[in-house]
Amino acid sequence: MNPSPHLPPWWHVMLPHSDIRTARQINEAIFAADLGQVVRGTAPADYLDPLRFYTGTFLSEGLLSLLSDVLRQLAGEQAGNRIIQIETPFGGGKTHTLIALYHLCQHPASLTARPEIQKLLRQAGLSSIPDTTIAVSFGTDQSAIEPTHYPDGTRAYTLWGQIAWQLGGAAGYARVQASDTQRIAPGADAIRALLEGGPAKLILIDELVNYIVAAAGITVGSTTLKDQTIAFLQQLTQAVAQTPRSVLLLTIPGSQTELYGEAARDMQYEMFRAAGQVSDIMGRVQTVRTPVQGDDIYEVLRRRLLEPPTDAAEKDRRREQATQVARAYVALYRSIPGDMPQEVQDEAYVERMVRAYPFHPDVVRILYERWGTLPDFQRTRGVLRILGLVLAERFASNQHDPLILPAHFNLAPGPLRNELVRIGQDPAYTSVLDSDVAGSNSKAVAIDESTGRELARFQPAVRIATTIFLWSFSGGSGETRGASEAQIRLGVLTPDMPPALIGSTINELRRRLWYLHEEADTYRFENRANLNRVLVQKEESVTAAQARTHVEDAVKARAKRSPPPESRVYLFPRASDDVPDQPLLGIVLLHPDQAAPAGERLDTLPALVQQLLLKHGERPRQHRNALIVLVPDTDLVTAAERSARRLLALQNAANDTNLNIPDHQRQELRRMLREAETNFPQEVARIYRSVVVPAAQDVGGMQRVDLGARASIRGEAFWDDALEALESREAYLRQLDPVLLDENYFGIWPTGTDVVSTQRLWESFIQFPHVPLLAGREVLLRSIAAGCERSVLGYAVGDSTGPLSADTARFGPHNQHIKVEIAATTWVATAAYARAHFLPQVDPVRTIVPERLTSKAIWPATAPQRRRLNDIWQALVQESAPRPIAGLEVLQAALHEAFAAEAVQVEVDGQLVQDLSSVPMRSEADLARIELVRPEQKPISRPRYLSIKMRESIDAANISQVLTGVIVPLRQQGATIRLRLEFDVQNPGGIDPTLIELNVRETFKQLGIEVTLDSEA
Template sequence: MSLKPWREIAVPHEDVLKGTFQQAEFAADLSRVHDGTATAEYQDPSLFFQRTFITEGMRLLLDSVVKRLSGKGGDPVIQLQTAFGGGKTHTMLAIYHLANGKALPSDLPGVPAILDAAGVTELPRARVAVLDGIKSSPNQPVTRGKQSVRTLWGDLAWQLGGDEGYSMVADADASGTSPGKTVLQELLSRCAPCVILIDELVAYVRQFEEGKALTGGTYDSNLTFVQALTEALKAVPTAVLLASLPESDREAGSQRGIKALASLSHYFGRVQALWKPVGTEEAFEIVRRRLFTTIGDKLATESVCRAFADFYVANKDDLPHETQESRYFDRLLHAYPIHPEMFDRLYDDWSTLDNFQRTRGVLKLMAKVIHRLWKDGNNDPLIMPGSLPIYDADTRNEAIQYLPQGWDPVLERDVDGERSEPVEIENRESKFGSVQACRRATRAIFLGSAPSTSNQLVRGLELERVVLGVVQPGQQIGLYKDALRRLGDRLHYLNSANNRFWFDTRPNLRREMEERKRRFQDKEDVFPAVRERVQRSLATGVFGGIHVFTASGDVPDDWQLRLVVLPPDAAFSRSGQNLATERAKEILKARGEQPRQKQNRLIFLAADYDNVSRLKDQVRSMLAWQSIVSDIREMKLNLDQFQAKQASKSLEDAGEALRRMVRETYKWLLAPMQEARPGKAMSEVQWEHFPLNPGALNPSQEIERVLKENELLITEWAPIHLVGVLKTWFWKDEIREVSAVDVWQKSCQYLYLPRLRDDVTFQTTVGAGADSRDFFGIAQGKDEGRYVGFSFGKKTSIFMDSSLLLIEPVTAAMFAEAQRAAEEARKGATPTTGTGTTTPPRVEDSAKPTYPAVPGATSQQPPKRQFYGSIELDPFQAKKQFADLVDEVVLQFTARPGVKVKIAIEIQAETETGFDDNVQRAVKENCKVLKFRSAEFEQGE
C-alpha cells in the first residue's frame, strides 16, 4: 500500500520549517497588543483571525459580547476560568480586536457569521480597557498622559475616559480606597459602549498583605472594587467585563493567592456567564492553523485517513474500541497530518503536568517535532507518537523540561538515540530495524507514560494504545508485539503489568535482578538450587534410591537399583567431548577408594549440554528474584506496592520457568552395558543414551517408561529368558545346577547380564518357571550328591536363599526319573540297606569349569587359596599399564578382607655402550629414595 507522506501534502509555516520560531511567539500577550508592541500575527486583526480557529466556546463569547455592545442583551460579566494554557488570553485578544474597530468585521475571517447569528448588522466601535495583573504593580504608580495612576480603578477610568474619566475617581485613586458603585456606573455610562479585559487578576491581588496599605490600596479595597464594578456593569447595557481566573488552587500560587481566588470567584460568581473551554477536537484545528499553512491535496488526505480507518477496523481486536467508530475517520481528517492519538496523549496526559499549557505547550512541542521530522525527510503518512524524534536534542529538552529530574538516562538508554538499547536491537534484527519497531514502540510508550506519577492506581499505556501509536496500514501488528516482548526483556526503565507499559525514572526490578544475578556462583549457589529442584521433581518409583549430584563414595554399592543424577558440569552431548559419560564411568568404576561390585544397579540421568547455560541463567534469575522478595519483606528494599507485587509475581514466574527448564535440560538417560560372548573377551563399557519427554506430566513415570521400552530395566521377566541366560553363562560343560541367589547377584554385578528391577522380579520368574518342565528344576540344596527339596514341573513354594538351586532340565528330568524308579522299587520288592531304608538316587558331583564371564560360580572342588601371575610391561607405556594392572587385578584382591597381596617389580636394563656416571648416580639415588631392596649396575657378559 502506497500512501503519500504527510510532507507532500501539509506544508508547515516558514518559521516552523526553518526552526526560527521563538517560544514567546506562542504566548499571546494582551498588554503588548494593547500597547501596540506585539508581533504581527497577534497585533494585526486580520492576520490574527486568519490563524485563529473560532472554537465553540469562543463563538459563544463573541456572540454574547456582540449582543452586549449592540444593546441586545448578552452577559455583563464573563469569567474565563480554565486550566493553565486553556486559551483564555487568546480569547480575550479575539474580543479586543473585534471591539476596538480597527478592522472591519468583514475583514475578520469567521466574524461576519457571528454577527449574522446575533442579528447585528453593524457593530459599534467600543472603548477597550486592559488591566494586566502581572504587568501592574500594587506599589508602583504608572504614568498615563499627565496623570500618575496608583490603582486598578484609576487605570480603568483613565483608559476608558482619559483625563476626564480619571477625574471621576481621582480622590479614590489617591487614597487607595474603592470608588462607589454609583461612580463606576456613571463612568461606564459616559464611556459606553465599552469592554473591560482583566487578565491574571489573582496574580495582582495576592500581592497585598492583609492590614497593610500599598500605593495600589489594600487587599480589602481591591476586593471591594471588584464587587462594585461587577454590580455597576449590570446597570449599563452596553458595557461588558471579561476577567480570567486560574482554574485550580495550584495555579493560584501561595496561600494568599488561594484566598484571593476564592474571594474573587465569589464576587464574579454572582454575575458571571459560563464559558466552554477548548475541546480536544477543536485543538486539532488550532494547532494545525498555527503550524501549517495549507493542506494541499484533499483527495490524498482523505485517502491516507481512509486507509488508516479501514486498517483499524480490519484489526479491531488489537486496537482501542473508539477506532471502530465511523467518527474516528472524521477525527483523522480533522487532526491531519497529526494522528489523533498524538493530540490525545498531549491534551489528556501532558496537560496534567505543572507548567505545561494545554495549547501553548502542545504548539511549542509540536513545532520542534515537525521541524526535525521535516529536516530528516520523514516519510510517514501521519505524524504519530511513534514518529516522535526523541533522538533530537531540542525535542528531547522541550519534552523533559516539564518532567521531574532523572529522565535523561531513561531516554538515552531505553527510548531513542544512537547508543540506546532499541537501536541496538534493531541493528541486530533486521525484521525490527526495517520499520524501526523498537524505537517507535518506546517513543509511543514514553509519550503516553511520562506524565504519570508513582502514586497512580493504574499506570501506563495499554497495549492497544501502543499499537495505535505505532502501526501503519500494511504493517504486521505482531511484529510490534514481538518488539515489545524483546524490549521487556532488555530495557532497564520499562515496566509492564496487566497489559500496560510505562517508563519510570527508577530502574525497573529487572535491572535490579540482572545486577543481583552476578552475585551467584555455580558451585556455591546455582548447583545446590538445581539439585533441590531436581530432587523435588523425582520420586523413587522403581529405584531404591535417587542420588542427585552425589560423589561416588556416597552412592551405595548394594543390590538396589539406583538413579544417579549428574551435575550440570557433567552434561551429555551427542557430539564432541562427553563429560557425562566420563563422570558416570568414575562412579561406575569405584565407590570412593573401593572398586564397585554391583555395577549393573546404576542408571544415570544427565543434563543436555546445549541447555546447561540457559538453565544456570534461569537459576540465577530465580535466586535474584528470591533475594529481592526477601529484602522487601525484611524492609531492606524500599519499593512501592506495585513493585512489591511485581517482584512476587516475577519470583513465581521464574520458579515456574525453572521447573520447565530443569525438565528440558535433564533429558538424557544413560545406561552402561557391555557386550560379551562365552569364551571371548568382554567389550569396553558402552553407554546407551535415550531422551526423555520434557512435556511429560510425571518425570519419574517418564523415566520408568523409557527404561522399560528400551529394555534398560526388566520389571517382568519370562522364564524362557532366564533359561537363556542360564544356558549361556551358568550351565556349562559339566555344571548342571547353579545357585539362584548367585544368578541374581551376578545380574546385579555384570553389565552384559539383564538388569532386573529387584530380587522380587527374579523370584517371580523362578516361581513361574518352576511350574513347567520346559525350563529348570529346583532344589533347596544338595547333600552327598542328592538334591534336597527337589521339584520339577510342579507348583511349589520358592524360598530365595543361598541353598536354592536351578537345575538344568535334562539333569532334573533324569533325577526325577531316578527318583520315580526308586519310589516304585520301594513300594515293590526293592532291596533295602542294612537300616531298612531305600537308597535315594545319587547325582554325581561334577567340577565347576572356569569361565571368564561368571567368575566364582558354584564349585565342589577344594577352594584355591593362592594366586601368582607375571607380566612384561612396555617400558614406554609402563605407567599406564601398571595403573590398569592395579585397577583390574590388584584391587580385586585388596577389596576383599583377609587377602594378603605381595607385588614385586623386577627391572632389567642393558646397553652395549655402557651407562655413564650421571645415569648411574641418578638411578642409584632414586632407588634409594624409593627403598629398592637391591639396585646394582654390573659389567655383564
C-alpha cells in the same frame, strides 16, 4: 516501513508548520498568547500580525458568537450585558480571545476583506467594524509600584489611570489624575465620562488577579491598593453597564490549578482568593462566555501546529483521507469489542477521530484531562509545545504512521522527555524512563528485541510502556491514575498489529519492569520501585554459594526416595572407590558441579564417569555392568540455581517485616512465593538429563542417553525417567524373555555345553558391559521359571559339577514345585537338553492330526481370526504333557496337511504364502514369524421366530429351570415371549376354595388374563 500500506502517512495529508518541520527550537513561549506583547509590538509574528493571527485561529461557533455580540454592542445595535468574563473548560484560550478582539477593532482595514470576517459581519448584521477606542490591561507584567509611562509624559500609577489615558489621552487621564496619584478608586461619574461620547469603547483586562495580589502589599491610607482596585472594578462594571457602546471583557482563572506555574507557591492561595473576590463583583452584572468548548480544541490545535489547506478542494481531500484513516482504526476497534472502551463503538467516535486528525483523540484527552491538571502545566500552550515536539520528532524521523497515537511519544532522552519530566515535577522519573520505558538500555526495548523481527517492528513493549507512562500523571484529586488495558489498546493498536500482542506484552512488562504498578485493573508508573525491583534487590543479596547449597540440599532430599528393588543409590561420589564394587545394581547421582552439556557425546562428560564405570580405586571394576550414572546438565543446573535464588529472595521478602508495599503487592508476593515453591522442586527434578551405562569397548566403553528437554517429570525419583529411557532402548530390563537365554541371544552361554550354572549366568549379566543391565536377580529368576513353564528352559538342582538327576529337575509340567534359585549348584539347561534328560521316559507324540491345530483347545473360538504358530506350538506342548512332542517336524507335517485341506492360510512376516516348502520351521524363532489365518466362517442364520411346544408335562418344581434356562436368556437378547399355560392340579386332601378364589383367580385377574377354572370333588 508503512505500518498500514493502504493508509497514507499523516504528513502526506497535512504538513506541520515550517518552524516544526525545520526542527527549530520549540519553546512554550511560541504558543503563549500574551496580550501585552501584542500591544507593545514585541509578540511573535503569529500573534502580532493580524492576518497571520486569524489564519491560525479557529473561529469556533462560540468565538464567532462572542465576536458578533461584541461588535453589535460596540455598534449600539444590541442591548444586554456588556460585561463579559471569558472562560474555557480546559484552560487556555482566554487571552487568545482578547487578542482576536484587539486585532479586530485595532486593524479593521486589514481584516474586513477576509472571508471569515465577512461571515462574522453578516452574522452581526453589520456592514463594517465599528470605530472603537481600545484600553488594554495585562496583569502579568504590570507593576503595582512603578508607574506606566506614556509618550506624552503622562505617568499612570493605577489601573484606572492606565485605562483613562488609553481611552482619552491626556484629557482622559486628567479626569482621574487625583485618584490615580493618590491610588484611590475614582467614582462612577468620572468613569462614565471616559466612556461617553466619541468612538465605542472596548476595555480588555487580562490576568488581572496577578496585579491584584501584588497590589495587596501597597498601603493606601487604612486600606491597600488591592482594596482600591476591587472598588474600581465595582465602579467600572456599573459604568459600563449604564453606558451604551462600551464593552468590558476580562479573564479570571477558572480554577486554582490555572494559577500554578511561575507564581510563587505561597501566593497561590491569595491569588485564588483575589480571583474569587473579582468574580463576586463581576457576577452581579457580567455574562460568562465560552468561546472554545468540547471538540473545538482539535481544530485549535490543528490551526496552530499544521499548515492550513490551500483551497476548498484540499480541505475536502484532507477530510476524506482523515475519514479513511478513522474508519480503518474504528473497524479494528469494533473487531475486538470486548477489549476496547465502549465509546469507540459509537458512530460519533469516527467523527471525533476525523476532527482530531492527525492526532488520536486520546492524545489530546490525556494531555488536557490528565497532564492539564498538573500544577506546572499551562494547558493550551503546554499542549501545543508537547505536540509540536511530537510532530517534529515524527516528521524528522520519517515515520509513516497514519495517525499519531499516545504510543508514538518518543520518551528517549531528548526535549520531549525533558519537558514531560519538568511538568511532572519529579526528576526521579528520568530514572524510571531509563530503566523501564525508553532508551537503549531500557527493559521495554530489551523485551522488544527479544520478540523476533516480525513482532519487534511493532515495538509493542516500548509503545505500551509509553502509553502507560502518559496515563500515569494527574493533578486531579480523587482521580485514578493509570491506564486500563482497554485504554492501552486504544493508545497502541494499529490496523496491521495483532491485537493479541498487547495482552502478552503487558504480562511480560508486569514480570520485568521495576516501576510499573498495577491496581484496580489499571497500570501506572511511579517513582518508587515495585515488587519486581524489590525482588531483584533481594536476589542480588542471595549469593551464588547460597543458591548452589539450596540446590544441593534439594537433590539430597529427593534422592532419599526409595530406590528400585535390589539396588542402591550413591550420592555425589568424588572418586571411583566411593561406589562399592558389588553384584548389586548401583544408581549414581553426580554432584551438580559435575555437570555436562546436553547431548550424547562422550567427550563432554566429566572424567569421573569413566573412572566409576571402569575402576574401583586402583583395580578394574569387576561388576562393570551393575552401574547407572546420572549426569547433571549444565544449563539445567544453572536454571535450578536461578530458581533457588528466586525462591530464597521471595522467602526473604515475605519475612521482611520492614518491607513497605501495598496490600495487593503483598498478595502478589504470596502468590509468587507459592509458585516458586512449586517450580523449584520441578527445576531440581530436571537437572539429571543424561544417563550413562556401560557398553562394549569398541563403542567407547560407555553409552550415553540424553533424556531431552522435559517440560515435566513423570517419575517420583531422579532415576525413574532414566530407567524408562534405558528400558525403551533395551539397555535395561525389568523382564527377560527366556527364549533369549535358550537361543544364547546375548552370547553368554558357554560354547559347546547345554547347561550353565545360574551363578555364572547371573555374573555374566553383571560383569559383561555388552549385555543389558538387569533390574536385579529377580529378573533372571523369573525368566528361568517362565522358561521352565513354557518348556523353553530346564532347571535342575545339582552340585558344582552339574545337574544330579531328573528327580531334582524342572521342565514344563514336570516338577513345577521346584523353586528356582541362583547358586553355583543350580543349573539352567537348553530346552533340547531338558527334554532329553529332565523328563520321565515316555513315548513322544509323533503325529498330530491337522484338525487339532484349529481345535477349541488349541485355538479357542474367542481367539482372533489369526494366531501365531509359536503360540499354537506352546498350546500343543501343554496339551500333550507329560508326553513330549517328538520335535518341530511333527508340527510341520500337521501344518502341511491343514494347509493342503485349506483349513488354514499361512503368512510369513505378514505376507501370504502359496507354498510351504520354502517356509523354515527349524526353531521357535522361525515359528514366531509364521501366522495362521482361519478362513472366514459363513454366518449362521438367526431365526426371527421360535415356537416351543412341550410334548411332555413337567413338574411345577422344575419351572424355575425353564425360567432361568429358556425365558431369561431369550429376553436378554430382546425377544418377546408369549406363554400358553395349562395347569393340571391334583391334591388328595382337597384344594381350599378360598385359595382358588383369592390367590389363583385374583392373580390372573391382576395380570389381565381370563381363565377357566374347572374343578371336580
